[in-house]
Amino acid sequence: MSPTSRHRRTYRILAGAAGLATVGALAAAMPASAGQDRGSGHGHQPTGRYQDVQLLSFNDLHGNLEAPSGSSGRVTEVQADGTTKTIDAGGVEYLATHLRDARQGNKYSITAAAGDMVGASPLISGLFHDEPTIEALNGLDLDVSSVGNHEFDEGATELARLQNGGCHPVDGCYNDGEKFDGANFPYLAANVTKEKTGKPILKPYWVWKKNGVKVGFIGVTLEGTPNIVSAEGVKGLKFGDEVATINKYAKELQRQGVKSIVALIHEGGAPASTAYNYDCDSPGAGDGISGPIVDIAKNVTPAVDALVTGHTHQAYACTIDDPAGKPRTVTSAASFGRLYTDTTLTYDRWTGDIARTAVKSANHVVTRDVAKAADMTALIDRWKLLSAPIASRPIGYIAGEIPSTGTESPLGDLIADAQLAHAKSLDPGADIAVMNPGGIRAGLTYAASGGEGDGVVTFGEAYTVQPFANTVNLVDLTGAQVITALQQQVSGLNEASPKILQISAGLTYTLDLTKTGAARVVADSVRLNGAAIDPAATYRVAMNSFLAGGGDGFAALGQGSNVLVGSDDLAALEAYLTANSSAATPYPVPAADRITIVK
Secondary structure (H helix, E strand, O other), X not given: OOHHHHHHHHHHHOOOOEOOOOOOOHHHHOOOOOOOOOOOOOOOOOOOOEEEEEEXXXXXXXXXXXXXXXXXXXXXXXXXXXXXXXXXXXXXXXXHHHHHHHHOOOOOEEEEEXXXXXXXXXXXXXXXXXXXXXXXXXXXXXXXXXXXXXXXXXXXXXXXXXXXXXXXXOOEEOEOOEOOOOOXXXXXXXXXXXXXXXXXXXXXXXXXXXXXXXXXXXXEEOOOHHHOOOHHHHOOEEEOOHHHHHHHHHHHHHHOOOOOEEEEEEOOOEEOOOOOOOOOOOOOOOOOEEOHHHHHHHHOOOOOOEEEEOOOOOEEEEEEEOOOOOEEEEEEEOOOOOEEEEEEEEEEOOOOEEOHHHOEEEEEEOEOOOOOOHHHHHHHHXXXXXXXXXXXXXXXXXXOOEOOOOOOOHHHHHHHHHHHHHHHHHOOOOOEEEEOHHHOOOOEOOOOOOOOOOOEEEHHHHHHHOOOOOEEEEEEEEHHHHHHHHHOOOOHHHOOXXXXXXXXXXXXXXXXXXXXXXXXXXXXXXXXXXXXOOOOOEEEEEEEHHHHOOHHHOHHHHHOEEEEEEEEHHHHHHHHHHHHOOOOOOEOOOOOOOEEEEO
């Protein structure tokens, strides 16, 4: 994303905001010394050998304060007879209630998160640089979180402001000049260091203490963060290997006498089933889960007793053997606040370590059949009031739900067409537009909500779809580079987990999933308006600034020349919907038939 354009967007909308704040230096914010939780107790020291410690955790909230809609707000539950059902889930009003209920009767309770608490957020949070989400997390009594890749969407300086507080340097203060306090919990970034000094930009670990019980937390994000965020957002930073970093700081904690250790890792895997309550240990330890977290878990030192993970937005509570062959809990609570994980860590006071055989963990649904937490409702209402005039403004009409799911999605087609139309308004010679699937954060729902009519698309809904404030860039690429970019969808960094670009009308090709690597994109099938792409010819290609920087492993797209920078992507979508839809003639649901898929 482009931090500068995000600032421009918010400044335009909230042009009356006043005040500036100086963001403190990152390294000075959170020293590496051990800390103590807000509820640390004093008084009589318990004498029993074993003490159960409750660890509540979640991940990838992405600023979803209000209950997410559509498929983003549902989870799948497998039933006793093997059938499945879906359950509406999520929303911080309900998450707060569930967490508070879960803590009842547990005097030793810690709440932790595994990153991406902010970034790619709905308008109610994203419009205000995610200050509302930090306030909500404070209200949830979050004790500690690792950073995720999205914590770097607006750069390390903005991350420091979210930690330390202070009004936004461009948009100022939002609430009558009241200074933003920042996070009450420490963000941990053990493997994110400054290139010049080699030191972590934030605290690498933190220790929770209560009545002699000590549990250390090490926080890391995925090493590949620079490949999936704006280059500007991580300029001057180095992202180290997750395993080596965790092992390094586990030794440091042990030297300080902390033997119970939990790793908060913003990297994850994929279970064999999408049901949140799937038993991924049923085929054998770790066999029911795949992805990067498996190798990480197998190599992180046995000194670490549990791994809380994220990033992949999947739900699992598994065991994977550590390097000593001992089963170890690895969990993830899906995304958007739809689930939370409840793990029992049995602390041995004699050894200061976790009795690993007694660890148990399970995911729980954040159902919406409980009372809303009044303080969270008040928080949401306050920020909704501030954002309402912008969020409720209609920008277009659709004939039906336009989903963002699938190899080629209907919404992906719409966004690519909108970007090509914007590019043509800048340069009539524009030929092609491509859009990364990860930049499309939600579908467009048809059913009425918030007082609008069926089929009305509001600015708030469009913002939820494209919250990154990327610009639409137009570049020259050769036909050979276009073909290579399409092949990079399924090869190189993307071979294990393909990222299929969404393409504008006129561009077609065949994706043969029976083949492997780059061969899955049939080179001689790539056509523009029916004519084969000429490898030696030059094409004008539109894309967002993230892709134009080679993001998501698309190095070929980063080789463009003759760059022309347009407006931000959300403005392009708004202009396209406004020009091509009305209440009488809503925009039809795209057919998503530009890519021929062979299975």
